Amino acid sequence: MADKLIYTPGSDDRPYRSGRRSVRNFLLGAPEDVAETIAELHVKQFAEANLWSRSLTFPEIQREFLL
Structure with a gap:
């Protein structure tokens, strides 16, 4: 990959939308x-x-996820 992309983690503080199913990756x-x-x-x-x-x-x- 010639161009290296930089990612800085952020926080996800958006509210969950009820009635919407989600998948976690x-x-x-x-x-x-x-x-x-x-x-x-x-x-x-x-x-x-x-x-x-x-x-x-x-x-x-x-x-968070296993217990």
Whole structure:
């Protein structure tokens, strides 16, 4: 990839719309690899880069999604 895209994680504080179903996508890996993948998905119009949540540690993932 000739042009390297830079992604700076933001927060997603938008309210959830009731009646709308959602799907969650997870990216696991080194922070720089995840940021690059998010930038590539943005270029491919998969999702806006700022719609991704902030990076989570494994204990946070366990509390939020697995327990």
